Amino acid sequence: MISEHLWFPYAQMQTMPPPLRVKSANGVMLKLENGQELIDSISSWWCAIHGYNHPEINAALTEQMQKFSHVMLGGLTHEPAENLAKELVRLTGLGHVFFADSGSVGVEVAMKMAVQFWKNQGVKDKHKFACLLKGYHGDTTGAMSLGDPEEGMHHLFKGYLPEQFFIEPSLQKMENLFKEHSAEIAAFACEPLLQGAGGFNFYPAEFLSGARELCDKYNVLLIADEVATGFGRTGTMFACEQAGVIPDIMVLGKGLTAGYLGLSATLATDKVYNSFLGNAYEKAFMHGPTFMGNALACSVALASIKIFERENYLQKIARINEILKEEFLGFEASGVKETRVFGACGVIETETEEVHKGIQEFAVARGVWLRPFLRVVYTMPPYIISEKELRKVCGVMKEFFKKFLH
Template identity: 40%
Template sequence: MSKPPIWHPFTQHGLNEPIPEVSHADGAVLYRKDGGEMIDAISSWWVTTHGHAHPKIAAAIAEQAARLDQIIFAGWTHRPAEDLARGLRALMPDTLTRVFFSDSGSTSVEVALKMALGYWLNRGEDRHRIVVMDNGYHGDTIGTMSVGARGAFNRAYEPLLFDVTSIPFPASGLEQATYDALDAACREGAAAFIVEPLVLGAGGMLMYSARVLSEMRSICAKYGTLFIADEVMTGWGRTGTLLACEQAGIEPDILCLSKGLTGGAVPLAVTMASEPVFEAHLSPDRARMFFHSSSYTANPIACAAANANLAIWREEPVIERIATLARRQEEHLEQLKNHALVRGARQVGTITALEVGEADGYLSDLAPRMLAMFRERGVLLRPLGNTVYVMPPYCITAEQLARVYGAIAEVLDALAIR
């Protein structure tokens, strides 16, 4: 049979690397068509929280699909979306009063940026500069690439990207430089500051403290700069709490959520905004409405999946599972951190990361080599350059987790011999 005419994401097809077919999944395990099994140690790109094919979420999807599969959301509504909006209001910070639906993490950030710019325009104030953090990543659409780190990800699209003000990553001991740069940008009238709270994901799982996050929020508040928290990856328990912002005791003006919103089952995203942001667009003048939508905004099936996810958070001890998983990972990371090839072993909640050898950038030849070595050992890990990270579903068993870290140890030993 000939190869299917598929163009895979983040894949250089010219290398002819194998692309295994997955037939089904259950919990933390992916089952390959050839009979092999893989432990999903990265939650299938950070989305799967409670496990694959979760029965409650699957049942909600099936039930909703038989009742109402899709309806235009401009000027219409439906029960799953209304229930989800109310459920999110009950779970999320009190200041976030409005829920805007979209369909991916990238679009939730695009929405947030447009909300922020519309806020200032409708108030009659000339504030349009966006402040970002070095090494940040917020998606692959034009707006989200503009507020992300510039490099191999977006070099070809540079002519399309808008200018931003970038502040340094708050590396340990160098936090004051971050504060000073943010203060200067906000003092000059920045419209908004967007940041991944506590962990910069695709930038290399770079981690910083809740104290830093709190101080950055305070600086923005001093100058009225809108604070956008991109919790697409960090939300839904990844950092040990429902939101990473909780650990800093802060509430953003705008919040981006996706990935774990449906437990990772189907695509859905929301951008939650404070009442002032909503009211800036509220007018009898139709020209001041918020101009954003997509065909599948608030898809009923996706909303049903998200409602099932919220029910799991309300009714089951999810935070306790997260705490147990974090403790187990800490123990495994402790055993790896003194390996000769390991640098910068670190952890926030259920996310652990380490560098293998010397840094060589995202396009390091080490990444595909390690990916293949992990695959041979029945573990799905996808290194970011020479950064190996673990971010498993919360249902992963102690035995499965031990196999993941055992595979990392074996790969480290194999690399050390070469």
């Protein structure tokens, strides 16, 4: 039975099958009210990097809760927010951290930062963005405008969304665009190397490093949206590292708080930050969400980073990558267009959406939670997944295609 009051995401409420009711979750397992247990192969939309119910993160949360849960960051400050900012600066090499409460809002913050950066220097009319086709940056208005105009929900909101410039990951196309329009472009915004919700497409590090050079040459800022890629998903702490690129602005979310609470961090270089300094109030950054720097979320993020580093998660991710490659690369079945693997992300792309219809029910019946979309069936497991559990996830995904389509 679906609650008649609860409105679900990306779902036609009239025809949606009843969602599964979760009673508890532990490690990689979701425990349902009907007694069934499922391996969460997609880390609750890629955020539960340590799985569920981690004792050390739970302890950090309750310890902070007993002191205070939240205070406004306007005029007040506190240790968890300050310490987390310090940690993120250490990890990214960027100097300044602005917190918000979700990835989408973090992206909005990045966009406003880029636009105001130019205004603060008296450069007029730079308020458009260059973006990649097949990209996705969130569901708020500005973030949506950066996403692929064909694949997503753009067409529904045509006329409402700001219009941006879109290119394929091609340096020639980028240079052509910049030659003509750089006077209007505040920043190039991208998901570095791995484009997630636009269909799990990967592009080479050389494009990103070349894009960095072109951005510098044509006076365009570079925004790296690492909401999905940050915290190890592509095999390094941040995807930008693989291209040797330091963005002007970076957005983190999802794995930042290990799936416990909403929090994002928009980081900026000294160059960007310094443009907001001066005596005039109008030069200050004009943004301030109520829950920015929430103390519970910051404490969770600090505990998560500590575990990530102490337990050498990058090594775990490298092992996940090996297993995913063994399982998926070379896999063929009718209706399957391609398989691809990047970091801790394994993808089966089908010829049409119709081809994978029914795979969710098939996987649930075998103890695995999947949520395919567009033409992709994928896994982005919690990094604590065991080899046995991961092979089971991959096996179930492949079995569906073998069973029904051969």
